[in-house]
Amino acid sequence: MTALSVKNIWKEYGQQVVLENVSLEIAPRSFVALVGPSGCGKSTLLRLLLGQEKVTRGTILLDGTALPDEPGPDRGVVYQKYSVFxxxxxxxxxxxxxxxxxxxxxxxxxxxxxxxxxxxxxxxxxxxxxxxxxxxxxxxxxxxxxxxxxxxxxxxxxPRVLLLDEPFGALDPGIRSDIHRLMLRLWNELPMTVVMVTHDLREAFTLGTRVVALGRTRTLPEDVMRYGAAITKDIDIWPPRKAGASTIFQTEYALGWDDLTPHGAATGRPDQRTET
Amino acid sequence: MRLINQHLSPPAATALKFAPFALLILAYLLGSASRLAENPNDKLLPAFSSIAAAVDLMAFTPDRRTGDYLLWTDTWSSLKRLGAGLGISTALALVIGIGIGILPFFRALLVPFVSFVSMVPPLALLPILFISLGLGETSKIALIVIGVAPIMIRDLAQTVLALPREQIVKAETLSASSWLIAIRIVLPQAMPRLLSSLRLQLGPAFLFLIAAEAISADSGLGYRIFLVRRYLSMDVIFPYVAWITFLAASADFAIDRLHRKLFPWSELEGGR
Structure with missing residues (x-):
């Protein structure tokens, strides 16, 4: 059984191809982190899952039925800004x-x-x-x-699916780790699948059960918009996290064991300078 | 020290607040005194004593012919027209403005039309209104509505369109229908702007009111001013102008207070 099933979807705005033949099977209760460089279509994919925009080609199924054409109460969302009234x-x-x-x-x-x-x-x-x-x-x-x-x-x-669009991107590091702990607890306690877009690899590996990277696999220098992004990496976190079950570590999440400081430095986070 | 950093002590600020008013009154008194010294029958700048006598005659003495207190009957009929005109405009702005803001159908249908109508000079329409609607109250109220409503509609539609798209989508994920988005998300956030817009339109509304009354009416503040103009009765015109200004300023103040009281969150958001 699959919670969300994305089958060969394409998204184009006029001549511009954003997503190119993306397929993704998301198991129920998983926590998928979508990562990738800026402008590679992570947020577009999230908007497609939300129903805010329509796919150009392909299908998205939610628990086996086609996704409605507009957002609804079965899919919750939290944006980086403007999420509350x-x-x-x-x-x-x-x-x-x-x-x-x-x-x-x-x-x-x-x-x-x-x-x-x-x-x-x-x-x-x-x-x-x-x-x-x-x-x-x-x-x-x-x-x-x-x-x-x-x-x-x-x-x-x-909601059956909670979609997060860089929800913690604008927060200070200390506050962010507090809210990460909260997010993990909520995901453990509530029966929902989470898809989170983030540009922070450390966050992706801290929270996710699976990290999916999007990126352009081919480019045409004279026409950058000609090819869209596809899935370049699909990593299951090990040891596997299971919602509602503790991992082999008896903590909510062990600080530091998945510390990807070099990646943090690569994404330019000022709070994670490394001596090299 | 730079001028921009020179802050005033509270008493000095208060004194400066009143200075222009005091200066205006002083200039009037000097001008009036010098003209009256030359010609005791001068009508252009009457002395305060004759203005007070005129106010007493208009406001506190029943009219010899009709038995009415003219200032109050004039005020009442003017405010009725103004209230009706602004009330209708506000209602139109609310319904059409929010409709344009959230419904693509309404937007396609009405945006070009409203932009077109708002460019018609309302005073040029006045003869048409008088001819087609008669000389009664309807044409005067219609003039105010035509002058004020299109601008309020455009302003409100802009405000609604400027709401972040994320908010609308979020509301959809909270099971809202179009109607519920309109009344629970968009309307409350449009109301502060509607009140501000109403405040800004008070001036134009008075302009259209007085223009309509000047041409044809049997009572009203504008009617009275233009009636006594024939006798150069500056002693009546001055207090009437001051009274109209006072009414407009009070309305402005009252709406501002209402705004702060009803929408405390709007102040927090920076007066959006």
């Missing part, structure tokens, strides 16, 4: 999804249903470590807290 408090942001699902006319719930939902939302807010900030607006939160809020908001819908 600035006009709603933390609590309202988290309650928004279920409220809109229940009330199709006003997008609000009332009375006992609302109180029950607020309790669930508070539990979720506490789960992502935002307890005490329920009445704040997103502008009053730090970047890391906003991303926690975006996660809580998306997870309230209990």
């Amino acid at each position: 600035p006009h709603l408090t933390v609590l309202s942001n988290v309650m928004l999804g279920p409220e809109m699902q229940a009330g199709r006319i006003w997008g609000r719930s009332f009375g006992a249903a609302r109180r029950a939902l607020a309790d669930t939302a508070r539990a979720m807010i506490a789960e992502v470590g935002l307890a005490g900030s329920e009445d704040k607006y997103p502008a009053q939160l730090s970047g890391g807290m906003q991303q926690r809020l975006a996660l809580a908001q998306a997870l309230m819908m209990q």
